[in-house]
Amino acid sequence: MTTLAARQGLDLVRWVLATLLFIHGLARVLAGGVAPFGAFLDAQGFPAGLVLAWAVTVFELVAAPVMAWGRWVTPVALVFAAIYACGIWLVHAPAGWFVVGLGRNGAEYSVLIIACLLANAWAYRRHPRLSKGAEP
Incomplete structure (x- = not known):
């Protein structure tokens, strides 16, 4: 980043995103929503819907803190x-x-999340010309 303020702004967006994504997975687990999510995926034609639902949920719970960090x-x-x-x-566009x-x-909320x-x-991608440990 070119300025401290820009870096801090991007950090804030990253932390808020990570928090929202983590809560999304946590709420699914606490509400017993993984099995219904898996059944929904099965009904949409995905193989092993419950396994896929758990994979998405575990990714949310593990990867969100990693991204926040x-x-x-x-x-x-x-x-x-x-x-x-x-x-x-699967869900939002039809609505x-x-x-x-x-x-x-x-879909509006999901579009905003995807844009963020x-x-x-993009901001954290590695530039081939930068040294290995360079900041974004």
Whole structure:
């Protein structure tokens, strides 16, 4: 980053994203939502829906703190973006754009999360011309 303020702003976005993504997985576990998520994936034609549901949930619980810590931000953010893109495809796009107000359960919140994830992935990518340990 070129300025301290820009770096601090990106850190804030990364920490908030990581917190939201962690809570998403934690809430699923605490509410007993992993099995229904797996059944939903099975119904959509995914093989081993319960295994996939647990994989997504464990990823949220493990990778979100890693991203908050500032480690492996680019690959973690890209995987999260892919997961949320699938969520849009399977759940949110059919419900429309708006989450509340003019609609319900739409894609707008997920689009914002994906944009923030991709911005972090871009900012933390490794530049071939930079030294191995260089900051983004």
